[in-house]
Amino acid sequence: MKKTTTYFKEAKKRGEKLTMLTAYDYSMAKLIDSAGIDGILVGDSLGMVVLGYENTLQVTVEDIIHHTRAVARGAKDALIVADMPFLSYHISVEDAIRNAGRMIKEGMAHAVKLEGGEEIIDKVRAIINAQIPVMGHLGLTPQSVNVFGGFKVQGKNKSQIEKLIKDAKLLEEAGVFAIVLEGIPKEVAERITETVSVPTIGIGAGVHCDGQILVTQDLLGLYSDFVPKFVKQYRKLSVDIMEAFKEYISDVKKGQFPKDEHSFKLDEQTKNELEKLY
Numbered sequence: 028m029k030k031t032t033t034y035f036k037e038a039k040k041r042g043e044k045l046t047m048l049t050a051y052d053y054s055m056a057k058l059i060d061s062a063g064i065d066g067i068l069v070g071d072s073l074g075m076v077v078l079g080y081e082n083t084l085q086v087t088v089e090d091i092i093h094h095t096r097a098v099a100r101g102a103k104d105a106l107i108v109a110d111m112p113f114l115s116y117h118i119s120v121e122d123a124i125r126n127a128g129r130m131i132k133e134g135m136a137h138a139v140k141l142e143g144g145e146e147i148i149d150k151v152r153a154i155i156n157a158q159i160p161v162m163g164h165l166g167l168t169p170q171s172v173n174v175f176g177g178f179k180v181q182g183k184n185k186s187q188i189e190k191l192i193k194d195a196k197l198l199e200e201a202g203v204f205a206i207v208l209e210g211i212p213k214e215v216a217e218r219i220t221e222t223v224s225v226p227t228i229g230i231g232a233g234v235h236c237d238g239q240i241l242v243t244q245d246l247l248g249l250y251s252d253f254v255p256k257f258v259k260q261y262r263k264l265s266v267d268i269m270e271a272f273k274e275y276i277s278d279v280k281k282g283q284f285p286k287d288e289h290s291f292k293l294d295e296q297t298k299n300e301l302e303k304l305y
């Protein structure tokens with residue numbers, strides 16, 4: 028079944044939890060989609076888990092478009108959300124619409140995600156007016172890492188909590204179809220979830236959100252540079268992968284790979300002709 032932004036909004040009314048994961052390439056998107064996920068985010072976490080940057084700030088519009096196209100080719104049913112990278116929606120309303128439009132036209136995404144509340148609300152409204160669905164993102168928004176002084180949990184005091192609730196309401200009024208809540212206390216996420224009519228998708232925001240999202244590399248235990256407290260590693264695939272690489276290296280060194288079953292063979296007549304060649 029095709030998942031749409033309407034499906035997301037209806038799921039909240041039905042009290043049905045939504046599931047999202049990140050993907051950046053065709054094969055992983057195909058697997059995630061076949062497993063029955065509701066939404067795939069081509070996150071700017073790409074910068075860290077795929078491109079090896081320290082944070083998300085270097086990711087470009089071209090990077091996200093390139094990877095979103097690959098994901099769109101792999102996913103049949105999931106709603107595909109492309110992350111708007113740092114400075115792709117901050118400079119002007121025009122710039123924000125143009126870049127969001129590229130995510131849809133060139134990246135083949137169904138929707139875009141923007142970090143922030145009041146400060147960017149004019150851009151959110153304009154993108155939605157241009158008929159592009161928007162997902163909001165509040166809390167520990169990674170593009171603000173230098174303002175926060177690191178990846179620090181947000182919404183821990185009264186003024187931060189009030190701002191988060193105000194921002195969530197503003198995003199809802201602007202017409203977003205969902206809001207990611209990242210790195211905030213579960214009580215605050217619960218309050219926001221009760222306050223807004225659109226679904227909240229949590230990451231490090233506790234169990235009361237309307238849905239959850241994780242970075243796929245974290246869930247699979249593929250990215251070990253940093254494992255946040257909120258991550259549940261469902262597998263430790265980096266261990267299996269390392270073993271497979273070591274076995275391959277050892278097999279090749281010992282002449283145990285490739286074997287006959289991995290080789291192409293000549294027929295007898297051509298083999299005899301080959302032997303007589305020199």
Ligand code: KIV
Pocket residue numbers: 049068069070071072073110207209230240241242
């Ligand atoms: O870039 C990303 O993967 C994200 C999620 C963590 C929500 O923004």
